[in-house]
Amino acid sequence: MHEFTMAVLVKNKYGVLNRVTSMFRRRRFNIRSLSVSETETDEFSRITVTSFGDDTEKRQLADQLSKLEDVCVVRELTAKDSVGFELLLIKIRNDPENRPAVRDTADSYGAETVDYTRDSVILKLTGSTRRISAFIDLMRDFSILEICRTGVASLERGNTTIRQVKI
Amino acid sequence: MILSGADIVVRTLIEQGCDVVFGYPGGQIIHVYDSLYKYRDELTHVLTAHEQGASHAADGYARTTGKVGVVIATSGPGATNLVTGIATAYLDSVPMVAITGNVLSSHLGSDSFQEIDITGITLPITKHNYVVGCVEELADTIREAFKIASSGRPGPVLIDIPKDIQMAKCDYEPQAPSVPDERRQADDNRIREAAECIATSERPFIYFGGGLISSNAEDELLELADLIDAPLGCSLMGISGIPTDHPRFLGMQGMHGHYASSMAMHRADCIISLGVRFNDRVTGNREKFAKNSKIIHIDVDSSELSKIISPAHAIRGDVKVSLRKLIDNLSPIKHEEWWKTVDSLREEEAKNTDKREGMTPFRIIETLNDYLKPETPIATDVGQHQMWAAQYLNFKSSRKFITSGGLGTMGFGMGAAIGAQMGTGEHAVLVTGDGSFGMTLQELSTAVSYKIPLVIVLLNNGVLGMVRQWQTLFFDKHYSNTILERKTDFVPLIKAFGGEGVRATSIEELKTSLEKAFSYEGPYLIECVIDKDEFVLPMLPPGGAIDDIIVKEDDLRA
Numbered sequence: 001m002h003e004f005t006m007a008v009l010v011k012n013k014y015g016v017l018n019r020v021t022s023m024f025r026r027r028r029f030n031i032r033s034l035s036v037s038e039t040e041t042d043e044f045s046r047i048t049v050t051s052f053g054d055d056t057e058k059r060q061l062a063d064q065l066s067k068l069e070d071v072c073v074v075r076e077l078t079a080k081d082s083v084g085f086e087l088l089l090i091k092i093r094n095d096p097e098n099r100p101a102v103r104d105t106a107d108s109y110g111a112e113t114v115d116y117t118r119d120s121v122i123l124k125l126t127g128s129t130r131r132i133s134a135f136i137d138l139m140r141d142f143s144i145l146e147i148c149r150t151g152v153a154s155l156e157r158g159n160t161t162i163r164q165v166k167i
Numbered sequence: 168m169i170l171s172g173a174d175i176v177v178r179t180l181i182e183q184g185c186d187v188v189f190g191y192p193g194g195q196i197i198h199v200y201d202s203l204y205k206y207r208d209e210l211t212h213v214l215t216a217h218e219q220g221a222s223h224a225a226d227g228y229a230r231t232t233g234k235v236g237v238v239i240a241t242s243g244p245g246a247t248n249l250v251t252g253i254a255t256a257y258l259d260s261v262p263m264v265a266i267t268g269n270v271l272s273s274h275l276g277s278d279s280f281q282e283i284d285i286t287g288i289t290l291p292i293t294k295h296n297y298v299v300g301c302v303e304e305l306a307d308t309i310r311e312a313f314k315i316a317s318s319g320r321p322g323p324v325l326i327d328i329p330k331d332i333q334m335a336k337c338d339y340e341p342q343a344p345s346v347p348d349e350r351r352q353a354d355d356n357r358i359r360e361a362a363e364c365i366a367t368s369e370r371p372f373i374y375f376g377g378g379l380i381s382s383n384a385e386d387e388l389l390e391l392a393d394l395i396d397a398p399l400g401c402s403l404m405g406i407s408g409i410p411t412d413h414p415r416f417l418g419m420q421g422m423h424g425h426y427a428s429s430m431a432m433h434r435a436d437c438i439i440s441l442g443v444r445f446n447d448r449v450t451g452n453r454e455k456f457a458k459n460s461k462i463i464h465i466d467v468d469s470s471e472l473s474k475i476i477s478p479a480h481a482i483r484g485d486v487k488v489s490l491r492k493l494i495d496n497l498s499p500i501k502h503e504e505w506w507k508t509v510d511s512l513r514e515e516e517a518k519n520t521d522k523r524e525g526m527t528p529f530r531i532i533e534t535l536n537d538y539l540k541p542e543t544p545i546a547t548d549v550g551q552h553q554m555w556a557a558q559y560l561n562f563k564s565s566r567k568f569i570t571s572g573g574l575g576t577m578g579f580g581m582g583a584a585i586g587a588q589m590g591t592g593e594h595a596v597l598v599t600g601d602g603s604f605g606m607t608l609q610e611l612s613t614a615v616s617y618k619i620p621l622v623i624v625l626l627n628n629g630v631l632g633m634v635r636q637w638q639t640l641f642f643d644k645h646y647s648n649t650i651l652e653r654k655t656d657f658v659p660l661i662k663a664f665g666g667e668g669v670r671a672t673s674i675e676e677l678k679t680s681l682e683k684a685f686s687y688e689g690p691y692l693i694e695c696v697i698d699k700d701e702f703v704l705p706m707l708p709p710g711g712a713i714d715d716i717i718v719k720e721d722d723l724r725a
């Protein structure tokens with residue numbers, strides 16, 4: 001069992017996300033995160049999905065995605081050959097006792113304060129999924145009020161592009 | 168030329184080579200029906216009694232002809248009535264285009280009268296579906312739907328057309344019928360590896376399914392079998408793919424498969440699997456399935472190759488082309504020892520044939536066999552009668568066994584038989600059970616109206632026999648809700664519909680009835696009363712392994 005990331009280029013049409021997620025639900029794939037975004041052209045949208053499983057499950061996921069009519073390209077993005085980041089927003093209780101400790105942790109991760117009130121602080125951090133998870137874990141020592149993370153945005157290194165790869 | 172959307176629907180169907188469609192009208196599809204009226208000399212519309220019947224008819228038409236079956240229904244309840252038929256076609260990979268009307272585009276999403284989200288409902292049971300957004304896209308959408316339905320692994324596609332789009336006008340120019348995408352070619356290296364595996368095996372076995380038939384690879388199959396001297400077996404969906412009496416053919420695999428076929432596959436050291444998907448009804452206990460053999464798995468749909476089993480050689484590609492390539496990579500081999508084993512399995516199987524006389528399932532189907540032509544299409548419903556038909560019917564040519572394998576849809580038979588008859592122009596047969604027949608027998612009216620020559624062999628055991636069999640075996644004979652005890656008198660019933668019928672109480676009577684039935688130009692029902700405790704054997708209990716196979720009734724009653 002391991003985690004993997006797939007970039008999926010889909011037609012930019014009404015209801016495509018629904019088709020993709022409906023397939024995930026029906027076939028019971030484990031989805032860790034999923035993000036949808038615009039691309040360099042109006043024609044396509046890009047879905048980035050992280051899931052986990054063994055190699056057979058990974059192949060199944062790619063094969064089942066490729067079978068959907070609106071899916072144009074499915075590409076695995078490996079840690080070695082791609083860069084991937086997520087964005088985290090985390091709201092913490094602004095507790096005078098913990099203030100310095102929160103500040104220290106945030107600083108050592110390079111998290112930015114984007115909202116500050118008497119009762120709460122929102123920190124922003126971008127980084128790899130692992131780094132973000134580690135940061136959240138540290139923040140559990142304090143009082144977390146809310147978390148929102150975007151899921152991975154990922155591109156292959158070098159000059160290859162997803163549209164050069166045909167399924 | 169400038170046409171209305173409704174006219175474009177019909178003109179595009181004609182353009183795509185469609186000669187008959189099945190359906191049922193209603194308010195949101197009324198414009199298309201007006202166009203069907205206008206073009207009635209070019210396209211026949213068959214009005215069924217229920218949309219489900221129409222969907223199964225389109226399915227039966229597609230299975231027998233290999234063409235795309237077309238069904239049309241109105242919005243809301245008309246559309247939802249198609250769901251079982253679409254799902255049946257999806258699970259058996261049958262090319263179908265379903266067209267539904269819907270409310271005005273501007274009313275979509277507001278729960279208007281008879282509005283239903285049919286594309287949402289059918290998302291998981293279609294290859295693809297559409298809501299047509301404007302009349303300019305209509306013709307191309309229909310063309311694309313035909314292409315998708317018939318390309319690669321076939322399947323159903325649904326097109327939902329809001330009423331305003333049927334009324335809007337735009338330019339339409341006819342085009343040539345869509346051709347399916349070229350089927351993916353297997354990789355040559357993979358083929359060579361598989362050929363190597365076959366060449367070094369001592370006990371090869373070829374196992375084929377519906378994918379072999381949809382790839383039209385029947386001839387290549389037999390050529391390979393001769394070349395490598397292998398026995399053959401098939402899944403329920405593969406039946407009729409090759410002649411039943413072919414000397415290499417051992418019969419069906421699976422829960423109620425033929426003994427010699429199941430045992431031979433179990434003992435094989437190399438299983439060449441063609442257009443099959445290793446359903447749980449075939450593998451039984453997945454862990455123990457084919458433990459000692461190398462599996463070569465060829466399918467156009469690569470997702471099948473990593474779904475259930477992990478084959479030693481997974482080959483993504485069209486079955487026909489792959490077989491041709493395999494054959495080119497192999498030289499003739501003989502397997503005399505292996506055939507001694509196979510023959511001894513056959514002898515063992517022969518010992519267990521049902522030798523009873525009288526109205527037993529075996530004798531009834533055996534008698535029916537004598538009246539079949541090589542071209543006769545035979546549809547079934549679902550239950551014990553379906554398994555007996557699969558086990559005992561004698562087929563001479565491909566695409567003649569029309570059965571719901573993947574979904575196991577009771578009520579499939581009547582519609583499917585009508586569609587199969589219209590597709591082939593042959594006198595068709597339906598083998599049904601009292602439970603299944605009760606689900607869709609209203610289609611008798613369709614068969615009468617359209618003078619469908621159809622022989623209906625009803626195996627009336629008074630029970631939901633297949634479920635009863637399980638209750639006998641696994642539920643201490645608690646016959647919960649499987650005893651029908653209905654007062655339905657089937658012979659007067661079919662007469663009331665305008666057909667003919669008779670009850671046969673002996674094999675002699677059955678023969679004379681079949682004689683009459685095959686010369687009757689309409690639906691002719693022969694009710695065969697059989698015992699409620701007949702068993703379908705052999706039986707591999709659900710989740711069991713090959714060693715758990717039950718072959719004789721004595722094993723059960725003990």
Ligand SMILES: Cc1ncc(C[n+]2csc(CCOP(=O)(O)OP(=O)(O)O)c2C)c(N)n1
Pocket residue numbers: 548549550551552553575576577578599600601602603604626628630631632633634
């Ligand atoms: C629509 C539907 N409902 C329920 C079932 C479950 N089921 C499978 S076989 C069977 C009994 C079929 O009875 P009948 O048609 O009389 O055939 P028999 O087994 O008696 O030959 C039932 C209820 C099904 N396959 N399809």
Ligand SMILES: [Mg+2]
Pocket residue numbers: 550600601602626627628629630631632
């Ligand atoms: Mg019955």
